[in-house]
Amino acid sequence: MKKYSEMTKDELKAEYEIIKAGFEEAKAKGLKLNMARGLPSAEQLDMEADFFNTLNPTVDFHSELGIDCRNYGELTGIHEARQLMADMMEVSPEEIIVFGNSSLNIMFDTVARSMQFGVLGSTPWNKLDKVKFLCPVPGYDRHFAITELFGIEMINIPMDDNGPDMDMVEKYVNSDPAVKGIWCVPKYSNPTGVTYSDEVVRRFANLKPAAEDFRIYWDNAYTIHHLYNGKEDILLEILAECKKAGNPNMVWKFCSTSKVTFPGSGIAALAASEENLADVKRILTIQTIGHDKLNQLRHVRYFKNIEGMHEHMKKHADIIRPKFELVISILERDLAPLNIGSWTHPNGGYFVSFDAPTGCAKRIVGLCKEAGVTLTGAGATFPYKKDPNDSNIRIAPTFPPIQELEQALNIFTLCVRLAAAEQILDEK
Numbered sequence: 001m002k003k004y005s006e007m008t009k010d011e012l013k014a015e016y017e018i019i020k021a022g023f024e025e026a027k028a029k030g031l032k033l034n035m036a037r038g039l040p041s042a043e044q045l046d047m048e049a050d051f052f053n054t055l056n057p058t059v060d061f062h063s064e065l066g067i068d069c070r071n072y073g074e075l076t077g078i079h080e081a082r083q084l085m086a087d088m089m090e091v092s093p094e095e096i097i098v099f100g101n102s103s104l105n106i107m108f109d110t111v112a113r114s115m116q117f118g119v120l121g122s123t124p125w126n127k128l129d130k131v132k133f134l135c136p137v138p139g140y141d142r143h144f145a146i147t148e149l150f151g152i153e154m155i156n157i158p159m160d161d162n163g164p165d166m167d168m169v170e171k172y173v174n175s176d177p178a179v180k181g182i183w184c185v186p187k188y189s190n191p192t193g194v195t196y197s198d199e200v201v202r203r204f205a206n207l208k209p210a211a212e213d214f215r216i217y218w219d220n221a222y223t224i225h226h227l228y229n230g231k232e233d234i235l236l237e238i239l240a241e242c243k244k245a246g247n248p249n250m251v252w253k254f255c256s257t258s259k260v261t262f263p264g265s266g267i268a269a270l271a272a273s274e275e276n277l278a279d280v281k282r283i284l285t286i287q288t289i290g291h292d293k294l295n296q297l298r299h300v301r302y303f304k305n306i307e308g309m310h311e312h313m314k315k316h317a318d319i320i321r322p323k324f325e326l327v328i329s330i331l332e333r334d335l336a337p338l339n340i341g342s343w344t345h346p347n348g349g350y351f352v353s354f355d356a357p358t359g360c361a362k363r364i365v366g367l368c369k370e371a372g373v374t375l376t377g378a379g380a381t382f383p384y385k386k387d388p389n390d391s392n393i394r395i396a397p398t399f400p401p402i403q404e405l406e407q408a409l410n411i412f413t414l415c416v417r418l419a420a421a422e423q424i425l426d427e428k
């Protein structure tokens with residue numbers, strides 16, 4: 001098949017009529033398919049049935065150190081849960097606070113605390129004229145929503161296969177004291193699947209921020225979420241690198257078991273230097289008398305240790321890998337020969353990132369909607385929902401059953417072809 005860019009106007013018109021007929025046929029089926037959010041499928045959640053047997057009225061509710069987990073207390077989490085999350089986050093248990101069910105919640109609170117109370121004695125951000133965050137793009141919409149809510153100005157930083165453009169990051173962070181943070185998903189990034197290279201991590205650790213209260217928001221949500229056994233990405237551990245560089249307080253690390261056990265019912269943790277954590281505890285002690293220790297106990301008893309978690313993640317991978325491979329094979333089959341768009345081939349995480357021809361993303365998402373396929377909104381992967389190229393679309397393959405995913409992808413590629421053909425015809 002000829003590439004669209006090489007077709008004459010008449011050839012492309014003929015192609016357009018064929019795709020349009022296919023689109024109308026798909027529309028008439030009245031399908032309702034969803035590829036919008038990165039959720040585990042019911043099949044993944046069903047695996048966890050035994051999880052609930054770890055706590056029942058006949059078991060001992062005491063932690064290893066004799067804490068009755070049914071009662072108040074243990075603000076930073078029970079010892080064995082701190083150990084488990086420390087192993088997951090590759091730090092020591094003293095550098096961990098186990099919170100509630102959501103890492104996003106910890107991120108929100110971390111920004112809120114900085115706004116209201118400042119960071120380690122610095123001026124609260126809400127007393128400053130201007131606060132800025134760097135936002136590697138495409139990125140995670142909910143990060144951007146937090147900083148937007150607090151009126152923090154967001155600056156796009158382009159990503160490549162190694163991570164964010166570090167020349168730009170260094171320029172902003174090292175020269176502008178209004179830059180207080182950067183959002184990072186350093187492993188199997190949402191949505192590109194990129195894992196930051198060692199050089200990028202080291203350049204992060206060696207930043208010389210103009211602001212003493214600048215922090216890297218290191219959201220390692222997909223740290224153990226590999227798709228392939230034996231083809232795991234490896235990420236350099238940032239807290240140790242920051243210590244080596246003499247910047248031990250420069251990073252907040254976030255993580256949770258949302259996509260290990262249950263979204264909304266996992267355990268989440270913050271990792272940071274002990275000095276940073278002491279500052280957090282000062283406020284946390286007023287905010288709560290302790291998080292859900294029964295859930296912490298459940299997690300520890302279910303997995304036993306980090307090896308148990310890794311074994312468990314292989315079962316998740318076995319369920320979702322075929323879905324990723326299906327998505328990529330349909331994109332390759334339908335779009336690669338036409339040279340339309342580009343897409344990622346992640347080794348882990350929850351997304352495939354698709355870049356449509358410039359100016360086509362909104363149209364594609366709209367066409368998909370007409371044909372019954374819901375996608376993450378075009379622009380969602382950028383601050384203020386503004387993709388300057390109107391190009392990026394996040395594909396979330398995990399939730400739908402594989403047959404539905406196939407139907408949805410067939411419609412998606414049809415809509416991409418339709419939008420691309422329309423655009424070229426308009427220009428001819």
Ligand code: PLP
Nearest residue numbers: 102103104140185190221256258
């Ligand atoms: N961080 C990233 C990068 C995510 O993709 C998600 C969920 O999709 C979250 C955080 C949410 O994590 P949690 O459930 O721990 O709040």
